[in-house]
Amino acid sequence: MRKLAAIYRKELQYYFQSITAYVMIGLFLALSGYFFYSIFRYYNYLSYQAGRDPYLAGTLNLIEGVMRPLMGNVSVVLLFALPLLTMRLFAEEKKQGTFELLLTYPLSDAAVVMGKYLAALSVFALMLAGSLLYPLLLVIYSNPEPGPIVTSYIGLFLMGASFVAMGIFFSSITSNQIIAGAATFGVSLFFLIIGWAAPFVGSTFSKVLSQISILEHYDTFAKGIINLQDVTYYVFLTVFFLFMTLRSLESAHWRS
């Protein structure tokens, strides 16, 4: 545990001393801020329209009109941002040769993997926490339902946690950061859009595809529902990739 903390500390130090974290968090907040601004302006326009159209006014609410589209866009930004955060974790150590030294220190592979994973997860959590400003503005100037905001953040955190796990796995199988980042991006994008094919492939397979899809599982969180099935999905994805990372570290002992 103490050794896990040492790894965690070192990785976090790297993120903040090399300004990686500031750049990532800054860009993420700028982009999601722009999304918030344009979505909110559009919502604003719609509510003027609603003044003359009582039917439209009945369908308007902040959750459906602002939070859902915002979180959808934020998840796409994360898709680009998180691979950049995770790609160096093992790939750089492999390239520098420090990986070998790390594996001959008296600490378990699990401590190495978890230390690094939690460090990247912390930076991601900080990114997400920064974006809480936007719903906070909604709460200050209006009164949206708080439930769906909370659940959509839980959902987004779980989704990001699985992307980070995926990223650390791809970083552990190569010494090339670009490959690690690109593979993470490609695979997570694929998981995100795999549900699109669902309507065209027949009923059984369609169900399978939509169950695999990351977006499909996020939808219930955005509606304000915490469904055990969806939580399990993200937790499973995370644990699966962390486990694969451990295996990959172990195989480094045998191959190299």
Next chain:
Amino acid sequence: MIQVENLTKYYGTTLGVKGLNFQVEQGEVLGFLGPNGAGKTTTMKMLTCYLPPTAGTAKVCGFDILDQSMEVRARIGYLPERNPLYSDMTVRGYLDFVARVKGVRQGARRAEIDRAIERCGLAAVSHRTIGKLSKGYQQRVGIAQAILHDPEILILDEPTLGLDPKQIIEIRQLIRDLGGEKTVILSSHILPEVSQVCNRVIIVNRGELVAVDTPDNLRSRLTTSAILRVTLRNDGGAAARGEAMLSKIDGVLMVKADPPGALIRSFTVECVNDRDLREEIARTLVAEKLPLLELYREELSLEDIFLQLVTEEVN
């Protein structure tokens, strides 16, 4: 301290090392010698628990490298071949990280880091970024991280590789100093280094053990004849007369003349090993009034031993 039994490693079908057997005693500095690709690094990687052996095993301080890997790792300080370091950390920051990972207790950490910094002469650069240090200082940082938790055994893979001559001397001195208190295994393909620093030498070639002994014993074991060098001033056919005189002396096996120089001529005289012929040769030559300039006995260098052993192996 270390018992290696039948240690074997194959990379797929490629041989790494085969059937290594040797022991290392406490406080010993053991040199691991061999041409590139002989299996030195492979053996070290197995001893440090980075690579598991294909067959055989090794015990470090009584702990098995496969079954009790954590115990072994806690007792070894390792400097890998290319000295990998986190180049964007400061020296002290890096050593602090290593101390934590090696499980040095909080209370002892600062003192332990200070000790390693002092030991390796890093005090002047302890707040600088590792990537900006000279190669010699980086090598010291590598050694500092190896000795950090005061391990009983140090395994240093090519510790002087890529350093300039002054840095090499400093690093060698540091290793010699460490040798008294710790058991050290170091690999090298630079032979004088090994003969200067090590108590005992292991020579490996093509993955197999060729010889284990002290540098002196290896030398005497392989010396079947003594080699003397004789130099004469070459005036008035002195060289030709000298050569004839030399080959008549009892005990001389062979006389070989160097290509003639303008003024001097040297001979390599091979003679029996059990008798020192230097005195007799000198007396004979001087009695004949031959202008003797130089006479000395050539010691077999570690280079010669090494080449001899390695070529024997090939044949």
